[in-house]
Amino acid sequence: MVTAVSGPRPGLGLDIKTYTQEGQRQKVFPLALLGDWALNPAPTLRERAMLTFMNNVTDMPGWDDKVLSDEGVRELEVEQLELAGLVERENHGERRSGGFQEKAQASLPEDSCGFSAAMFEACIAELQHKARDFKYTDIVGVLDVNAAILKKDTSEEFRLSIAESLKGVEKEALDHAIKNWQPNHNETLLKVVQPVLYPLLFGRTRVLTDRELGLADCLDAVGSGRVIDSVMPIPCEDGDHYSNQLGGAVRSEDAAYWTELSRKNQWLPAEVAVDAEGKAHITSYINNLHPVAHADVYHTVERILDQALPMFSATYNSVRTSPADHVRFSIADLAKLERACDTPDLCASRGGCKPENWTHGPGEGEVEPWFTGEPKTTEWFARTHRVSQPEPITGPQKSSYVGAEYFTTSPPWTTVEDEGRTNKLQIFVTVGNILLTPEKPKYETGQFHVEGLVNERICASAIYYYDSDNITESRLLFDGAAVSDQIHCGGDGGKCRNLYDLYVQRLCGDPPSITVGSVESRPGRLVVFPNVFAHRVEPFELKDKGRPGYRKVVGIFLVDPKTPIISTANVPPQQLHWALDDSPLNVVDTKLPPEISTLVYEDLGCPYNLQEAHKISNDSMEYRSHRLKSLPYRGHMTVD
Numbered sequence: 001m002v003t004a005v006s007g008p009r010p011g012l013g014l015d016i017k018t019y020t021q022e023g024q025r026q027k028v029f030p031l032a033l034l035g036d037w038a039l040n041p042a043p044t045l046r047e048r049a050m051l052t053f054m055n056n057v058t059d060m061p062g063w064d065d066k067v068l069s070d071e072g073v074r075e076l077e078v079e080q081l082e083l084a085g086l087v088e089r090e091n092h093g094e095r096r097s098g099g100f101q102e103k104a105q106a107s108l109p110e111d112s113c114g115f116s117a118a119m120f121e122a123c124i125a126e127l128q129h130k131a132r133d134f135k136y137t138d139i140v141g142v143l144d145v146n147a148a149i150l151k152k153d154t155s156e157e158f159r160l161s162i163a164e165s166l167k168g169v170e171k172e173a174l175d176h177a178i179k180n181w182q183p184n185h186n187e188t189l190l191k192v193v194q195p196v197l198y199p200l201l202f203g204r205t206r207v208l209t210d211r212e213l214g215l216a217d218c219l220d221a222v223g224s225g226r227v228i229d230s231v232m233p234i235p236c237e238d239g240d241h242y243s244n245q246l247g248g249a250v251r252s253e254d255a256a257y258w259t260e261l262s263r264k265n266q267w268l269p270a271e272v273a274v275d276a277e278g279k280a281h282i283t284s285y286i287n288n289l290h291p292v293a294h295a296d297v298y299h300t301v302e303r304i305l306d307q308a309l310p311m312f313s314a315t316y317n318s319v320r321t322s323p324a325d326h327v328r329f330s331i332a333d334l335a336k337l338e339r340a341c342d343t344p345d346l347c348a349s350r351g352g353c354k355p356e357n358w359t360h361g362p363g364e365g366e367v368e369p370w371f372t373g374e375p376k377t378t379e380w381f382a383r384t385h386r387v388s389q390p391e392p393i394t395g396p397q398k399s400s401y402v403g404a405e406y407f408t409t410s411p412p413w414t415t416v417e418d419e420g421r422t423n424k425l426q427i428f429v430t431v432g433n434i435l436l437t438p439e440k441p442k443y444e445t446g447q448f449h450v451e452g453l454v455n456e457r458i459c460a461s462a463i464y465y466y467d468s469d470n471i472t473e474s475r476l477l478f479d480g481a482a483v484s485d486q487i488h489c490g491g492d493g494g495k496c497r498n499l500y501d502l503y504v505q506r507l508c509g510d511p512p513s514i515t516v517g518s519v520e521s522r523p524g525r526l527v528v529f530p531n532v533f534a535h536r537v538e539p540f541e542l543k544d545k546g547r548p549g550y551r552k553v554v555g556i557f558l559v560d561p562k563t564p565i566i567s568t569a570n571v572p573p574q575q576l577h578w579a580l581d582d583s584p585l586n587v588v589d590t591k592l593p594p595e596i597s598t599l600v601y602e603d604l605g606c607p608y609n610l611q612e613a614h615k616i617s618n619d620s621m622e623y624r625s626h627r628l629k630s631l632p633y634r635g636h637m638t639v640d
Contacts, residue, residue, distance in 0.1 A: 006424075010455070010567045011200070012207060016231050019563045020261060020454055029459040029560040030532055032450050032481065033260040037319070037532040039514055040146050042482040044499045046389055047145075047328050052517045053080060055142040057127060058151075059520055064131035068106055073124055077112075080120055106208055114389055122328060122392040139280065139311055143478060143517040147319045147528040150311045151519055158303075159524040161550070163467040167299040169193065169289070170433060171551075178610055182432075183618060188440055192431035195557075196617045197288050198574045200566055202263060203230030205574060206606050212271075212569040218285045218290070220574035222579040222607055228566075231263035253410050265620055267454040269426035269559050271569045272305065279454040280305040284569040286429045290578060300427055304554055305524070308462040312558050315460045319530045328392045334488040339385040355381035379497075387498040390597035406464065426559035426567055428456070431468050434551045437470065442541040443551075448513075448534035451557050459560040462528045465521045470549030475518040475526060475538040481511045510583065521551070531557075556604075576607040 008014045019028055028037035044049065057063050057076065066072030136409040141148035173180060173192040180197070200207075206225035213221055271284040280302045291298065339353065344428035347353045358380035383467050428451075434443050452458040463476070489503065495500045495552045502512055518538060519527055529535070542549045559565060573579070 006212065006564070006569075009564060009570070011202065011231065012228065012570065013211070015265060016137060016261065016455075019233060019457065020076070024334075028562050029316065031260075031457075031459075032456060032532050035511070037147070038483045038511065039479070039516070040483070040512060041327055041331060041479045042487045042500060043145050043328075043516060044329060044334070044390065045501055046114075046119060046392070047252055048269040048514075048516060050119055050392065051143050051145075053115070053119075054123050054130075054517065054631055055517055056125055057123075057139050058130070058134075058142060058176070059522075063127075064134045066126040067124060067131050076124070077120055080115060081117070083115070086405070087293055090489050093455065097619070098106075107210055112383065115509065116389075116391060118391040118394055120146070122394050124236075125394070129353075133355075133483055137310065139316070141318075142519065144482070145635055147193050147480075147530050147532055148315070149478060149527060149533070150314060151528075152307065152311065152526045154524045154526060158307075159466055161553070162300055162464070164464065165552075166192075166431065166552070169294050169297050171433065173433075178614065180614070183580045183621065186440055186444070187434060190433045190444055192433055193252075193286070193289050193624050194430045194432075195269075195287055196621060198615050199265040199267050199287075199616075199617070199620065200228065200571060201229055201265050201606075204228075204606060205568050205571055207566065208572065212284070213572065214283055215285060215291045215298075216567075218434065218568070218573055219578065224572055225607075227287070233530055235345060260454045262455050262620075265616075267428055267452060267572055269428050269557075269565065269567045271567050272407050272425040272427055274309065274423045278309060280309065280425075283360055284567060285573060286574070289429065296458050297606055301554070301556065304462070304464050307311070307427055307464075308528055309555060311526070312448055312462065315528055315530050316558075316561075319459075319532060321612055329390050331488060333390050337387045337390060337495070337499075342384040353381075357381075378406055382495075382497040387495050390499075424564075425561055426453075426558075426564055428458070428555075428557040430470060430555040430557075432553050432555065436542050436549045438542070438545055438547070441545050443537070443539060445539045446450050446536050448477075450531055450538045451529075455565070455567055457560045458531045458557045460528060460530050460558045462526060462556040462558070464526045465551070465553050465558075467520075468551040470543050470547060471551055472540045472543055474521040474540045474551055477515060477536050477538050478529065479513050479515045479517040479534045479536075480532065482514050483511055487512075521553075573612075574607045576609045 010016045010018045018024065021033065025034065025036060057067065060066065067074065131142050139150055139152045141150050146168075170192055174189060179187075180191040180194065183478045193445045199205075205228050206223070207228045208221065208225045220322045225375055268287045270286045273281045273283050275281060282298050282302055286298065286301065289297060341347055341353050343357070347357055354509055355377035358377045438445060445540075451461055468474070482502075487496065487500055488501075489499060500514070502514075512533070515532075521527070521537075538553070
């Protein structure tokens with residue numbers, strides 16, 4: 001179906017830097033890559049303990065009824081406060097027991113901050129609000145500071161139907177002569193569908209400027225269109241330049257754009273229309289998923305997207321509108337916290353409590369190892385003069401989490417800020433299978449990462465865990481940037497350690513990162529989170545080391561609806577094997593032998609074969625990951 005062109009996009013009628021410049025960035029969804037968002041206020045150790053406790057409770061069957069009943073609350077109180085005592089005693093050689101206590105082991109960070117009755121009271125009050133929302137949405141927000149991770153457990157019937165519908169495309173990927181293994185994962189992560197292959201290549205990919213493609217006519221258009229322009233760097237001024245790794249140089253004020261923005265390529269999203277009932281309909285091909293051979297998988301993605309749409313909406317609206325004063329702890333109280341001295345005799349003999357009272361012993365240096373950067377005097381003072389831990393705000397207060405005010409199940413898409421509506425979305429789709437064997441029994445953790453570069457404008461991710469077998473518990477860990485003026489320790493290194501588990505020296509340079517917690521990746525669970533968080537899969541392994549096991553997911557990455565990009569509606573398929581097998585080939589005579597058709601396409605430059613696509617993909621992933629290593633806070637991150 002031929003449709004009208006929807007408008008210019010970055011790289012096609014718009015400057016590629018559109019949406020990255022200061023005047024535009026405040027109007028669109030914030031991105032971690034540009035430093036547009038941070039945990040505000042930075043969560044203390046105690047708040048992170050509360051977040052983990054509430055997350056663990058919401059994993060319990062019937063949790064919503066439990067927190068709304070007096071008996072259920074009493075059971076939770078006994079379990080959690082007993083856990084707090086066990087952790088204190090564990091520091092003196094005891095170990096935790098099993099059950100809920102084992103499940104909640106992360107509720108108290110290693111540098112034990114205690115879990116008080118006031119913390120429990122505040123958690124229950126918040127959980128009761130969340131339980132009431134959960135009863136009519138089946139969605140709960142967790143690990144929420146000024147943004148939340150949302151989770152929903154679907155029915156077993158739904159999960160099984162999704163798993164069954166994906167068996168064909170899984171088998172095809174596993175049987176293929178060129179298996180699409182994710183690099184650096186020891187051939188344990190098979191990418192069944194991924195957006196990295198066959199991206200938009202500036203200066204090579206052919207685009208349509210007079211019409212948009214639909215599912216029915218995309219194969220007919222293979223090889224047509226004009227070659228998209230290359231993106232050239234801005235000439236530098238003498239003595240004021242930035243040498244980027246893309247070749248050439250740009251003016252220094254443009255340096256940041258070319259750090260987070262690729263002028264080589266951009267992933268290609270599919271177009272989605274949302275109907276009056278709130279149902280999703282994919283209207284252009286999903287890159288690397290054949291629209292005819294795997295038409296059933298398109299329907300599968302639509303079904304998952306239907307579940308994710310209210311969660312996407314809540315995520316989008318909350319990050320853009322959530323006020324910074326949603327707090328669990330009083331900022332003013334943090335500044336008033338006092339220390340408890342464990343060495344009164346020593347301090348009395350030296351004129352009062354101060355870090356300089358510590359004297360190093362024989363063979364000890366003055367400074368901790370390089371990775372802390374803390375003087376040992378500060379380490380000693382933090383250990384022997386702990387700051388009294390804050391207590392949370394209790395009683396009536398404005399909710400500090402993503403609740404009912406942010407959920408919208410009414411279509412098509414609503415932004416709270418300006419009530420603007422659109423029924424058009426863009427998504428990237430990935431299907432990944434982690435396959436473990438007795439020879440490769442463990443999946444090692446990866447690096448923290450975000451999805452895409454600024455080119456892709458990804459604002460949120462939905463991960464659906466549709467199947468697993470014979471593996472230990474799998475979790476997804478989340479990490480966020482913090483800013484120094486939201487870390488309330490007054491430059492006191494010991495206070496930073498006691499309250500935040502941060503080293504004060506880290507606050508003087510790049511923004512520090514804080515791990516807010518992890519979510520269990522159980523089968524049937526849908527997890528949605530904003531792309532302001534970095535995330536990584538935690539390690540897991542085979543339960544029974546004598547037989548294989550697996551974990552399977554579908555990922556849907558949402559492009560910021562306010563910043564649409566070039567999509568598969570603009571780009572004819574670039575997969576040569578699709579053209580030779582299925583396309584009527586409006587630019588190549590279908591009567592030609594395949595080898596002659598291939599030569600014709602090689603001369604056109606697009607489409608191209610799978611071997612070349614993998615080389616381009618590997619080079620692109622290496623380049624994208626390398627670009628992030630020089631970024632503040634994101635230096636430990638990669639891009640999937």
